[in-house]
Amino acid sequence: MSLTSLTTDELSAFKTDQETAYAALGSAGLKLDITRGKPSPEQLDLASDLLTLPGADYRAADGTDTRNYGGLQGLAELRGIFAELLGLPVEQLLAADNASLSLMHDTLTFALLHGTPESPTPWVGQDIAFLCPSPGYDRHFALAEHLGFRLIPIDLHEDGPDVEQVRQHAADPAVKGIWIVPTYANPSGAVVSEAVAAELASIETGAPDFRIYWDNAYAVHHLTDERVKTPDIVGLSSAAGHPNRPLVFASTSKITFAGSGVSFLGGSPENIAWYLKHVAVRTIGPDKVNQLRHARLLRDADGVLALMDQHRQILAPKFAIVERVLTERLAAHDVATWTQPRGGYFVSLDVTDGTANRVVQLAKDIGLALTPAGSSFPYKSDPRDRNIRIAPSFPSLTDLEAAMEALATCVLLAAAEKTLTA
Structure with missing residues (x-):
């Protein structure tokens, strides 16, 4: 009726x-x-064993004393688990502290202050715009707005952002990036298809330092027996001649403890080196004890x-x-x-x-x-x-x-x- x-x-x-x-x-x-x-x-109770780990054995598999300084890239044994899940080489993935949003903030701030590997100049003082597939994740938009970026809405379809709209706006040199939750987008649940991902990887952009902020927050958060596979945006971008275009983010926030998890940043070797260069001034290393307890709880990709x-x-x-x-x-x-x-x-x-x-x-x-x-x-x-x-x-x-x-x-x-x- x-x-x-x-x-x-x-x-x-x-x-x-x-x-x-x-x-x-x-x-x-x-x-x-x-x-x-x-x-x-x-x-949260599913990961309650984290509260008893790592116990008295606080050394990582390679002998690292996790209680001490250092190890900017994070523990290799935990990176190995999530490199497999995210489809990245382990050397192109780093493990940080609890919030992937902090990694997004850092990478944008570093770009503002120092530029990216392809930037002619730092972003600060420029008119910077980001494409925002909508409906989308409010914290992405809030972060970009807080940093003074212009937000440009883009239609989000079931298979990802509207590619023609992206193509049209990305021709503008002021447009420096796009937010994407590729698998089970917040809030629509959209999943970026292989074809759309390939187009995003290959689109010609006005800005030489255009970035895809690929927030794979729900990569393993399935509600059915089907385990949807996320496109390999790093591989697709490299094949298209834009190896530094994507930055991949993920975390254990909705896998273990939401407030006490581990975040991850993946990308090209050059992007990882760029991030580590700048973050080395901000910190002497992440919480490796927490990373060790996660590695021991999860064990391997199948454990996740x-x-x-x-x-x-x-x-x-x-x-x-x-x-x-x-x-x-x-x-x-x-x-x-x-x-x-x-x-x-x-x-x-x-x-x-x-x-x-x-x-x-x-x-x-x-x-x-x-x-x-x-x-x-x-x-x-x-x-x-x-x-x-x-x-x-x-x-x-x-x-x-x-x-x-x-x-x-x-x-x-x-x-x-x-x-x-x-």
């Missing part, structure tokens, strides 16, 4: 029904939160995948609840569409145009916290005011179902209001 097919009287009656349901939610004393993709306590299968057993039922409630409550009324991700941490919900902010406010007023509308777009500005990011990972199954039922009521009420005034 599409709302647009109802008579005015029928639509008014429908709106009244939703108002009644909404009032009942307001009296229920809800305190629910689906704003951020945090691992649940049950997921086995652990992620346990995560999937916790997460998949939550995503199933999101799909079921949205289908049961919204599908028949033609008021929303949503993604059905094969992995990652989010569902991207598009509600009736012009109502996302209203939905978020309605939800807030009854005790349901949602990510602010527009957060997945540059400058937090969704031109159609329709996108809402859903993060199902942290709440219990019971709380998540209650949150989704409340969200559905808010979506229906906002849609009825909008349709009546159209």
